[in-house]
Amino acid sequence: MVEEHETPTSKRVSAKLDYMFEQLKPFVENGEEVPFSVMQEIFILALTEDHDDDACVNRNLIHSSFEILETLKAKEENDSPLLSAAMLNLLTVVFGNYVTSNNRSIEREMTSFKGLYAINKSQSDTSTRAQEIAKSLWAEDHDRAIRVGEMAQRVYAQMHAEGRSANLPKDAEALRKWIKPVAPPYSQRGGRARKPK
Known part of the structure; x- marks a missing residue:
């Protein structure tokens, strides 16, 4: 019987998920603000696939968006907590969606493998x-x-x-x-x- 960690989706995403958790863990455990550089890395991991033809373009768009956000944060020091909070909310949605979507894929694969x-x-x-x-x-x-x-x-x-x-x-x-x-x-x-x- 195929185990969950042996499914194609799990093999493809488990290392990425482990890496994302490791990047977020110290900030979450210490109640610190997640730096934009870490957020950017997680956005890129969650929203692009290596085999995707548009991956390079999407990575560049994410990178330039975070450069703009860093510039805004530096210019508007008083509003930066709101900007950071908004970005953290977006990160939560993207990360959560990535996990949920891949869990659904794993469940479908497990169901198929059970039948096979x-x-x-x-x-x-x-x-x-x-x-x-x-x-x-x-x-x-x-x-x-x-x-x-x-x-x-x-x-x-x-x-x-x-x-x-x-x-x-x-x-x-x-x-x-x-x-x-x-x-x-x-x-x-x-x-x-x-x-x-």
Whole structure:
């Protein structure tokens, strides 16, 4: 079963999230104002993707926006706490949205993987049962006459009789690859099986 940290989204964003938390942690723990440089870095991480064609343009826009904000903060010293508070609110929204959006993606991937896991498990169980049937029938083949193709047909019919048809391949020919690993050497020779005496 796939764990949450193994999903594609988690692999893609977990290092970024860890880094963002580490950048914010000292300021939050000490009740200090988050510097614009840290905010800018988090905005860039949260709002741009490396594989995105517009990433460079967006990074430049974010960078120039923070330069303007730094200039405004320096010019209007009395209003800077309000400016910082407004930016912190925006940072909270961007960061929260980044986390929420990626959590939703991870949940969707986990749901998909659960379905795939169930299908693969069911397919594996059916394949294992097919091999068990083939081994049993070959163990009873004292004349050493049953070839893989014929065994595939017998196993296919028995699997249908057991009610396992939902996970079977479309025909007995396709089932050959499932039972071939357990086939004795004589069953894999070419040509027709010899007639028992």
